[in-house]
Amino acid sequence: MFLGLFGPGPNPSACFVQNGDILFWAEEERFSRIKTSPNSYPFQSIKKGFKYLKINASDIKAIGYAWDCNNYKKSAMENLKRTADKYPSSSDKLNLLAQERLNLIYNPEIIRKKITCFLRNEDIKEIPPIYFLPHHLCHAASTIPLYPEAREGAIISNDGVGGIISSCIFEYKNLIINSPLKEVKLPNSLGSVYAALTEFLGYRAYEDEGRVMGLSCYGKYDSYLNKCFKQILKPVSAEEGFYKTDPTFRYNYMRSFGNRFSDKLVDILGQPRKPNESPLEPRFKDIAFALQTSLEEILINMCEWTKLKTNAENCFFAGGIHMNCKANGKIVSKNIFKRCFFQPAASDNGVSLGAAMLAEKRFNKKTTINPKKLDSIYMGTSYNDIEIEKILKKAKVKYIESENICKDAAISISENKIIAWFQGRMEVGARSLGARSILANPLNKEARDLVNLNVKNREKWRPFCPSVTEEHFRNYFLEPNTICNKEYMIVAFDVKKSALNQIPSCIHVDNTARPQKVSKRTNPLYWNLLNYLMEIQDHPLVLNTSFNVKGEPIVENPEQALRCFFSTGIDELFIGSFIVKK
Ligand SMILES: [Fe+2]
Numbered sequence: 130m131f132l133g134l135f136g137p138g139p140n141p142s143a144c145f146v147q148n149g150d151i152l153f154w155a156e157e158e159r160f161s162r163i164k165t166s167p168n169s170y171p172f173q174s175i176k177k178g179f180k181y182l183k184i185n186a187s188d189i190k191a192i193g194y195a196w197d198c199n200n201y202k203k204s205a206m207e208n209l210k211r212t213a214d215k216y217p218s219s220s221d222k223l224n225l226l227a228q229e230r231l232n233l234i235y236n237p238e239i240i241r242k243k244i245t246c247f248l249r250n251e252d253i254k255e256i257p258p259i260y261f262l263p264h265h266l267c268h269a270a271s272t273i274p275l276y277p278e279a280r281e282g283a284i285i286s287n288d289g290v291g292g293i294i295s296s297c298i299f300e301y302k303n304l305i306i307n308s309p310l311k312e313v314k315l316p317n318s319l320g321s322v323y324a325a326l327t328e329f330l331g332y333r334a335y336e337d338e339g340r341v342m343g344l345s346c347y348g349k350y351d352s353y354l355n356k357c358f359k360q361i362l363k364p365v366s367a368e369e370g371f372y373k374t375d376p377t378f379r380y381n382y383m384r385s386f387g388n389r390f391s392d393k394l395v396d397i398l399g400q401p402r403k404p405n406e407s408p409l410e411p412r413f414k415d416i417a418f419a420l421q422t423s424l425e426e427i428l429i430n431m432c433e434w435t436k437l438k439t440n441a442e443n444c445f446f447a448g449g450i451h452m453n454c455k456a457n458g459k460i461v462s463k464n465i466f467k468r469c470f471f472q473p474a475a476s477d478n479g480v481s482l483g484a485a486m487l488a489e490k491r492f493n494k495k496t497t498i499n500p501k502k503l504d505s506i507y508m509g510t511s512y513n514d515i516e517i518e519k520i521l522k523k524a525k526v527k528y529i530e531s532e533n534i535c536k537d538a539a540i541s542i543s544e545n546k547i548i549a550w551f552q553g554r555m556e557v558g559a560r561s562l563g564a565r566s567i568l569a570n571p572l573n574k575e576a577r578d579l580v581n582l583n584v585k586n587r588e589k590w591r592p593f594c595p596s597v598t599e600e601h602f603r604n605y606f607l608e609p610n611t612i613c614n615k616e617y618m619i620v621a622f623d624v625k626k627s628a629l630n631q632i633p634s635c636i637h638v639d640n641t642a643r644p645q646k647v648s649k650r651t652n653p654l655y656w657n658l659l660n661y662l663m664e665i666q667d668h669p670l671v672l673n674t675s676f677n678v679k680g681e682p683i684v685e686n687p688e689q690a691l692r693c694f695f696s697t698g699i700d701e702l703f704i705g706s707f708i709v710k711k
Pocket residue numbers: 264268288289290291448449476477480
């Protein structure tokens with residue numbers, strides 16, 4: 130058994146792989162109950178993995194850690210010095226302190242010691258080898274199981290930063306990920322700029338970027354902002370590194386408004402939005418629009434260059450930037466590649482998978498990776514009916530056992546009830562995909578507002594996503610020529626004109642949606658529910674959002690499901706074979 134892990138950092142996770150098969154994969158936030166769990170090692174996830182797989186620490190042959198700790202300090206300090214020399218500022222000392230803190234976090238001896246102590250407490254006799262692996266290589270490797278049949282292609286990783294590298298393009302041939310064709314280094318970083326603007330717009334950096342993406346659809350072109358963004362996030366030629374991001378707008382300048390943007394950014398964009406302030410002024414929407422447009426332009430250039438350079442038919446994408454389903458949709462719509470595959474856990478929750486695969490390769494002294502198909506991302510913990518009923522009884526809640534949970538759920542949804550759906554193994558990634566979901570009727574015009582206000586406590590304008598059976602996907606959404614993965618809500622599609630009035634709750638203001646295609650093979654229960662909805666109301670679709678409230682991770686176990694259910698406006702809970710009503 131091979132273990133991949135990453136943390137501390139945003140979204141620590143652990144993944145277990147054996148002979149290329151992905152056997153268990155989970156994010157630490159689900160167990161720590163702290164959103165993105167940024168300061169943790171994924172030790173609770175590893176323990177849950179041991180329990181689920183019925184193994185112990187001694188079964189681990191090698192560990193892959195998704196950060197090249199051995200080379201980090203030297204390269205980061207050199208890079209920091211270079212940047213400070215070029216852009217001297219009053220923040221130099223602050224930046225140095227921040228870097229020293231990172232050097233300590235990613236010190237290989239400290240990480241080795243932490244992992245060793247954890248394993249010792251798991252009664253291990255001999256500590257397995259721990260390999261420190263390049264972050265972007267781990268992102269890259271994590272994409273291959275999406276389409277292992279490919280055997281060759283290009284891989285594009287766009288991140289905040291991994292080591293000192295923010296973007297990386299690889300060629301993949303005969304099961305070997307070759308040395309990068311291109312690397313973009315700090316201070317240039319798409320992820321850091323998007324995070325800085327997320328904070329400027331009053332949201333949480335490295336958490337709320339999706340809200341900025343959603344907001345961008347409400348904005349419009351503004352020539353002044355367009356000029357500003359030519360400085361903040363400037364598209365340049367491939368030879369110059371695709372984009373330049375002037376660090377004086379982020380950290381190489383005085384910062385008296387926020388952590389991730391400087392007073393110079395305020396000078397050109399105006400006062401930042403105060404966190405949680407509403408309503409949103411039009412200029413903030415236009416800023417989000419300018420940011421998103423600049424990002425998309427750069428990504429398209431990157432893809433076109435990659436195609437020219439490699440002539441690849443298949444292109445794989447990972448790194449936090451590719452959580453941006455609008456940009457992913459734009460890439461697909463350009464028909465540059467024959468097939469595009471986006472890692473659904475594109476953020477750092479995905480690197481543990483790549484690290485586990487690379488650890489297996491290195492331990493076995495192979496030159497090639499051994500990818501097996503990632504059929505679904507229901508890779509976490511699960512609870513059977515006996516365990517669930519015990520918890521329901523202990524909580525003294527009234528429940529009934531259903532003879533047909535899918536049909537009963539479909540009836541409730543068609544009656545415009547908001548239901549919670551807790552079934553099978555938990556999903557990996559930011560999006561609920563029908564294992565820990567809140568579901569509502571997409572045909573109901575008011576469903577979006579009701580779920581936003583009564584359950585999720587989100588802004589009224591934020592869109593929801595639909596799940597649809599694979600057999601009916603193309604009845605609702607326009608498919609470009611490029612083939613892409615549609616199972617994970619990771620790509621935005623234009624909604625067909627004929628469907629615009631049919632599923633109003635799941636369509637964004639720009640007439641796009643980020644749908645989940647559901648197949649009988651990978652989630653038969655959820656697929657059944659959708660088919661019952663087809664029988665009842667002629668549309669095999671449901672509004673699907675994550676089973677949590679704002680600011681909390683998605684529920685992991687039945688106790689958390691009950692807490693979320695009883696503290697929000699959800700009408701009914703469908704958990705295992707049981708229905709809990711209020
Ligand atoms: Fe990353």
